[in-house]
Amino acid sequence: MIPKTDHYWLRNAHxxxxxxxxxxxxxxxxxxxxxxxxxxDELQWVDIEIANGAIASINAAGILSYSQPSIDLQGxxxxxxxxxxxxxxxxxxxxxxxxxxxxxxxxxxxxxGQDSEYWDAEDVYRRMEFGLKCSYVHGTKAVRTxxxxxxxxxxxxxxxxxxxxxxxxxRMILQAVCLVALEDFLTxxxxxxxxxxxxxxxxxxxxxxxxxxxxxxxxxxxxxxxAHNLDLDxxxxxxxxPNSICLKIVAETALxxxxxxxxxxxxxxxxxxxxxxxSARTIAxxxxxxxxxxxxxxxxxxxxxxxxxxTPHWRGVTLLHELKQAGVxxxxxxxxCRDPFHAFGDHDALEVFTSSAKIxxxxxxxxxxxxxxxxxxxxxxxxxxxxxxxVGLPADLVLFKARRYSELLSRSQHxxxxxRNGTAIDAKLPDYAELDDLQLxxxxxxxxxxxxx
Ligand SMILES: [Zn+2]
Numbered sequence: 001m002i003p004k005t006d007h008y009w010l011r012n013a014h015x016x017x018x019x020x021x022x023x024x025x026x027x028x029x030x031x032x033x034x035x036x037x038x039x040x041d042e043l044q045w046v047d048i049e050i051a052n053g054a055i056a057s058i059n060a061a062g063i064l065s066y067s068q069p070s071i072d073l074q075g076x077x078x079x080x081x082x083x084x085x086x087x088x089x090x091x092x093x094x095x096x097x098x099x100x101x102x103x104x105x106x107x108x109x110x111x112x113g114q115d116s117e118y119w120d121a122e123d124v125y126r127r128m129e130f131g132l133k134c135s136y137v138h139g140t141k142a143v144r145t146x147x148x149x150x151x152x153x154x155x156x157x158x159x160x161x162x163x164x165x166x167x168x169x170x171r172m173i174l175q176a177v178c179l180v181a182l183e184d185f186l187t188x189x190x191x192x193x194x195x196x197x198x199x200x201x202x203x204x205x206x207x208x209x210x211x212x213x214x215x216x217x218x219x220x221x222x223x224x225x226x227a228h229n230l231d232l233d234x235x236x237x238x239x240x241x242p243n244s245i246c247l248k249i250v251a252e253t254a255l256x257x258x259x260x261x262x263x264x265x266x267x268x269x270x271x272x273x274x275x276x277x278x279s280a281r282t283i284a285x286x287x288x289x290x291x292x293x294x295x296x297x298x299x300x301x302x303x304x305x306x307x308x309x310x311t312p313h314w315r316g317v318t319l320l321h322e323l324k325q326a327g328v329x330x331x332x333x334x335x336x337c338r339d340p341f342h343a344f345g346d347h348d349a350l351e352v353f354t355s356s357a358k359i360x361x362x363x364x365x366x367x368x369x370x371x372x373x374x375x376x377x378x379x380x381x382x383x384x385x386x387x388x389x390x391v392g393l394p395a396d397l398v399l400f401k402a403r404r405y406s407e408l409l410s411r412s413q414h415x416x417x418x419x420r421n422g423t424a425i426d427a428k429l430p431d432y433a434e435l436d437d438l439q440l441x442x443x444x445x446x447x448x449x450x451x452x453x
Contacts, residue, residue: 001417002071002424009070010048012061013078014403016370017044020058021390042367042405048078050395053421057391075403079370081141081396081418082349083387085377086233086266086294086333088179089128089145089164090119090157092347093338096439100340105238105303111340116153123438124160131337132168133430134347139398139418142173142378142386144233146205149178154193158200171420175381177205177233182217185224194224204230208246209239218246218253231262231382237270240304240314244270251285264292264380266333268318269304279319283326292329292380295320297356299335299342320360331377332356346429349373350398350416354409366405395422 002008047064049056091112098115100107128145135143147157158176165174178197184190185206197204204225208218225232237244247268254263265286271279286293297317304316324330334352337345345351353373356362362369371387378387385393399417402408418425 002419003069005069006053006422007049007051007056007068008422009066009068010050010078010397010399011066011070011072012075013046013048013073013399014043014075015046015048015058015078015389016367017042018367018371019080019374019388020044020046021388042365043077045075048389048395048397050419050422053395053423055389055391055393055395058389073399077400077402077404077408078389079139079398079400080374080387080389081139081398081420082373083142083331083377083381083383084135084140084333084347084349084352084373085142085144085264085331085381086296086335087131087143087145087347088336088339088341089131089143090124090147090160091336091339091341092131093127093435093439094340095338095343098340100343102306102308103302103343104306104308105341108303108340112148115340116148119153119156121156121160121163124157125163126438127435128160128164129167130430130435131347132164132172132174133427134337135349136171136425137418137427137429138346138348138350139416140172140347140349141396141420142175142381142383144175144177144203144377144381146177146179146233146235148180149193150180150184151189154178154196158196162200173383173386176200176202178202179235180206182206182208182221182234183211183213185221186213186217190221191224194228194230198228198230202230203233204228205233205235207235208237208250210241210244210246214246215249215253218249219257222250222253222257222259225261226257226259229261231264232259233264233266236265236268238267238300238303239270240273240316241270242274245274245282247271248282248285251282251289251291254289254291255285259289262292262380262382263289264294266294267296267300268293269300269316271318273314279322283319283323283328286323287326287328292331292376293318293323294331294333294377294380295356295360296333296335297359298345298352301355301359302342302344315359317356317360320356320362329376329380330372331380332372333377350408350413357409364405366409394420396420
């Protein structure tokens with residue numbers, strides 16, 4: 001389908017207007033959020049010239065004649081490669097050996113705690129790579145993963161991450177965030193972890209939940225991040241308890257400390273169940289503190305408001321619309337896949353977008369919301385040339401047969417074509433059987449000490 005030459009045209013492409021031409025200028029954080037496009041402006045009808053793996057030009061469709069090979073996309077949509085900025089590759093694809101039969105958050109924690117006792121670098125590496133293969137085939141170019149890093153887990157997960165990042169360096173931008181209880185940063189162990197993360201070029205992170213010392217924990221975590229010149233990416237308020245106000249505390253602390261690096265807060269579920277006046281005050285603080293928010297709609301739909309035998313009453317997502325309207329950068333991401341916190345998922349950012357459109361009513365104009373899986377997470381991750389379609393950037397694109405959002409969001413688009421540096425990738429989704437020896441072979445699991453408890 002794609003011409004096998006280093007100079008060709010993609011003709012008659014529908015490209016989201018909000019993803020074209022955001023060539024970086026100055027500090028990404030100073031860039032204003034442009035207004036949402038009108039419906040008729042959502043998609044631009046363009047011809048894209050590709051030369052030597054990069055985007056050479058973008059013109060209105062049909063105005064130029066072509067001396068080079070070309071392919072007529074017939075109005076098919078073209079996205080830049082996706083950015084999945086909140087995943088847990090280390091926990092991924094554990095479901096068969098460590099199912100969470102109630103599906104509750106508490107049992108997720110318990111199950112992962114039991115299973116991770118037996119993790120080693122090979123087990124973690126292979127499950128992480130399986131997830132990355134899925135991401136790559138679905139059209140993702142950059143992934144940020146949280147890594148369980150409490151106690152001895154830090155050595156295992158950080159080692160696996162480093163090996164994976166090296167092996168995939170030519171295909172995927174990988175960022176690591178440590179995941180520990182914030183109280184760890186009150187101990188020498190937390191200081192040591194920050195040093196390890198700095199050496200790895202990663203991001204400092206942890207799980208913030210209400211307790212009697214939460215202010216001190218957040219203050220200390222931020223001070224450590226400042227001392228090591230690290231961005232912060234925190235799990236925050238992943239609960240339906242309206243009294244959970246860690247997001248507010250993070251914003252207040254960032255303002256008080258004049259925190260200079262990028263802060264991202266994930267989940268922020270409780271914001272959606274707080275009185276409007278209170279949530280509006282917090283959103284204003286979040287904006288003032290320049291915090292980015294990442295919502296995990298699929299995982300939070302699964303986990304929040306879950307009580308065995310009862311029908312859930314709310315969807316679990318944070319105030320995506322209100323945050324965005326206030327000018328807060330808002331991303332969405334896949335979170336957990338086939339593990340005790342989310343039984344499903346395939347690392348497909350399009351599925352994240354499709355599901356979020358339904359869960360959170362990301363209705364028209366969709367053109368602005370497609371940034372939530374592309375441009376916005378790229379900016380929050382400090383990747384100014386990713387998540388957009390611009391002249392001079394690598395031709396890392398996802399080509400769909402769907403011509404409009406109603407078509408894009410209605411089918412799985414399993415037949416999408418992923419271009420990397422202008423060439424169609426030929427990789428296929430990994431077979432689940434690749435991990436069978438980690439899931440179902442009882443003697444192998446027993447050798448690792450399973451079932452002896
Ligand atoms: Zn998470």
